Amino acid sequence: MVEQVRVLDGHTMAEPARQKPAAAAGAILVPVLRIGVPVALLVLWEIAVRAGIIPARFFPAPSALFAEIWADLLSGKLVVDTLSSLNRLVWGLSIGVVLGVAFGMAMALWRQVDAALGVTVHVLRAIPPITWIGFSILWFGLGNRPAIFLIVLGTVFPMLLNTYAGVKQVDVIYLRAARNLGAHGFLLFRDVVLAAALPSILTGLRVSLGLAWILMVVGELIAVPAGLGDTLMRAQDYDQTDRMLAYMILIGFYGYLSDLLLAAVSHRLLRWQRGIEG
C-alpha cells in the first residue's frame, strides 16, 4: 500500500524553482554591484578630497578614517569603546524584548489586559523615546542606566506591537488542532502560540535592534562618559573631524553587521516558511 501511495501522489510534491538564464546573469552581476559600488564610492571620495574638490577639514578622506580606526584599534580604545557600548545595547535590548514580548502576549491573550493597558500603551509609544532623556538623567544620573532606559523605551513598543499582532494572527485552526490533540498550558503556549507568532516577533526584533543602536548612541552622547557615542562627542568637542566621521561610519557598520546577523538567525529559525530550496 505504501509504495503505491508514494508513486501516486509523490509526484505532486513542490518542485524547486528552475533558474532562468537571465537570473544566472544576475547571479554574477549582483555580487559585483554589491561590492563594486561602495568601493567605487570610496575611491571617488578619496580622489575628490585629495584633488581638493572636498575640503578635508569638512569631510575627511577615507584613508584618514581608516588610519584613525587603525590607530584606535592598536591602542585598544576601539575595543574598549565597542564592548562598553555593546554592553548597554544588549542590556537595553534584552529588557525591552522581554517586557515587550511579555506585555504583547498578555494583551493578545487576555482581553481584560488589552482593555486595561491598550490606551496607555498607545499613548506612551507615540512619545519619541529621545524626549525621555531629561527624565532618564534626572532619575538615573549619569552612567549606563539612563542609556539602557532609553533603549528599553525605544524597543519595548515595537516588540509589544509585533508580538501582539503575531499572536492575534495565529490561525484558529492550529489552536483547535493542538487542543484536540490534548495540548494545554505551557506546551500549547510555546509550541503553538509562540511558534506561530515568531515571524512577527522577529520582525519586531529587527526594528528594535536598529532603534537600539540609535538610542544607545544618543544616550552615550548625553549621559554616558564611555562608549562609541562618548568618543564621538569628545571628538566633536576637540574638533577631531577624522575621528568623528570614522566613528559615525563605524556605528553604521556595526548596525549593519548586527542586522545581517539577526537576519541570518531569522532565516534559520523560519526555514519552515520557505520553498523546497530554502
Added chain:
Amino acid sequence: MPAILDISGLTKVFPARHGRAPVHALKHINLMLDEGDFIAVMGPSGCGKSTLLNIVAGFDRQDDGTCLVRDRPVSGPGPDRGMVFQEYALFPWMTVERNMIFAMRAAGKYNAEAPARIQATLERMGLWQFRQSYPKHLSGGMRQRLAIARILAIDSPMMLMDEPFGALDALTRAVLQANLVELWQETRKTVLFITHSVDEALFLAERVIVMTPRPGTIVLDRRIDLKRPRDVTTPEFNDLKREILTMISPSLHVPGLHADESVI
C-alpha cells in the same frame, strides 16, 4: 456492542447576526455510534455536518440536548476524539517527525516507546523517509496521511474526519479512501466521517447518515452491507446510490434527480 457516542435531542441555533435570521444548524439530532463502527454523515453544504462534528469534538457547545462520549458529557476538545481537518491543520513550523512528537506530548503519551511508535506509524503511512520535511514540502495526500498518522500515534479510540479528502485530486482521494478502509479494518477505531459525496460515503462506511438543511436534521440512517473491498462500478453499488439519492431528493427540491452526486 456498547455505544461510544450517544447524541440525543442535539440542537444548535446560531443567533441572528447582521440583520440575518437565526440559523437552525441542528435540530433534535439523535445518533448512537457503536464502538468500532464506521459512520459517514452526508449532506449538502450548510446542513450542519461540521456543526455536529464540532460539538462532538468539543470545539462548540450545543444549545439543547446531550452529547455523551462513553457515557460522559463532552466538556471540551480531547485526544480521545482525534480530528482530521480538511485544511490538514498540521503545524507548518514543525517537521513531519516534530508534528508527531508534538501530538504524543500533547496527548500525554510521550514515553520511552514513543520514538519507536512514531517510526512505525510514519512507516505505515509511507512518510518515514520524509520525517525531516516540513509540511509545506509535502503533497496534499501526504499532508493528510500525516494528519491521520498523528491520530494513530496518540491512539484515539474515535476518529473525527470533516471532509478530510475534499481538497485532494480525484486520484489521490481514491488512494486515501482505500488506505483509510484498510486502516479501519486493522485498528477498528470508531470513525465519524463527514462528506458531501454519496460515492465516498458508500465506499467507506458501514452506516450512512443523510442530513438536510434548515433546520439540520437526519432524514436517513442506513446500514451499508456491501462486501469489502468495495467496487464503485458494480451494479449493487449503483443501486444503493440511486436508492439513497431517490430517498433524499424530495428534501432537496430537485425534480427528476438522477444518480449524479454533484447535486449533493
